[in-house]
Amino acid sequence: MTLRLHWSPDSANLVVRIALETLALPFEGVRINRAAGDHKRPEYLALNPQGLIPVLQDGDLVLFETGAILWHVAERAGRLGPDGPLMDDPAARAAALRWVFYLSNTVHADLRVAFYADRYLDDAAAVPSLRRGIARRLRGHGALMEAQLAKTGGLIGPSVTVADIYLAVCLRWAQLYPAGAPLLAGLAEWPRLHALGARIEGLAGARRAFAAEMIPADRALTAPQPPNLPRDQITGVV
Numbered sequence: 001m002t003l004r005l006h007w008s009p010d011s012a013n014l015v016v017r018i019a020l021e022t023l024a025l026p027f028e029g030v031r032i033n034r035a036a037g038d039h040k041r042p043e044y045l046a047l048n049p050q051g052l053i054p055v056l057q058d059g060d061l062v063l064f065e066t067g068a069i070l071w072h073v074a075e076r077a078g079r080l081g082p083d084g085p086l087m088d089d090p091a092a093r094a095a096a097l098r099w100v101f102y103l104s105n106t107v108h109a110d111l112r113v114a115f116y117a118d119r120y121l122d123d124a125a126a127v128p129s130l131r132r133g134i135a136r137r138l139r140g141h142g143a144l145m146e147a148q149l150a151k152t153g154g155l156i157g158p159s160v161t162v163a164d165i166y167l168a169v170c171l172r173w174a175q176l177y178p179a180g181a182p183l184l185a186g187l188a189e190w191p192r193l194h195a196l197g198a199r200i201e202g203l204a205g206a207r208r209a210f211a212a213e214m215i216p217a218d219r220a221l222t223a224p225q226p227p228n229l230p231r232d233q234i235t236g237v238v
């Protein structure tokens with residue numbers, strides 16, 4: 001069955017693309033033109049009624065939500081990361097489930113509130129205050145995950161997993177967006193998160209993913225630059 005990833009540069013699909021590439025699962029890309037609103041058209045809404053990117057099609061199966069797609073990708077590969085652990089390792093599977101849900105429900109969800117703050121507020125003057133609150137929360141999430149890495153190396157164990165990829169891409173976005181006032185100034189206060197990002201950005205599969213999304217590969221997760229594209233073609237985040 002062909003896997004088809006619906007994507008736009010540096011959107012949440014980047015997490016999935018790095019997972020697919022590093023787990024060596026072949027797939028086709030279907031590029032979404034966000035500026036033209038492709039993701040709000042009926043054909044796309046039939047795949048994801050939220051009108052959000054990404055979607056993964058696996059034959060007749062349709063997946064949306066980055067965390068759910070990551071889980072499906074790991075099941076397809078039979079392992080949680082390029083060097084394992086295997087999906088049928090109960091302890092690793094339970095750890096991966098809790099961290100992928102945490103990243104999806106808490107870290108990624110908070111980022112979305114900051115990036116799309118106008119959708120949550122009537123008063124535009126309150127946007128900077130809301131974003132400062134999210135930045136504060138993010139520092140708490142970072143400290144919590146830094147402490148986990150001190151215990152286990154990556155979020156699950158010593159080898160890189162899909163949960164680590166999700167984490168590292170969230171940190172990329174937080175260092176880049178919102179444009180002009182990113183949520184994080186850098187990763188200096190979290191040496192283990194920095195080292196994990198550096199490991200992932202050095203993987204050949206991750207470098208292929210950055211190239212496909214026009215993202216400068218040099219320190220793409222630890223000192224990121226936006227894709228080489230006009231802003232309205234990147235994330236739509238202002």
Ligand SMILES: N[C@@H](CCC(=O)N[C@@H](CS)C(=O)NCC(=O)O)C(=O)O
Nearest residue numbers: 011012051052053054065066067112
């Ligand atoms: N909870 C969703 C969030 C995905 C998401 O935020 N996608 C963004 C791109 S990074 C998007 O489609 N934004 C368009 C919009 O919000 O209208 C997931 O995990 O897949």
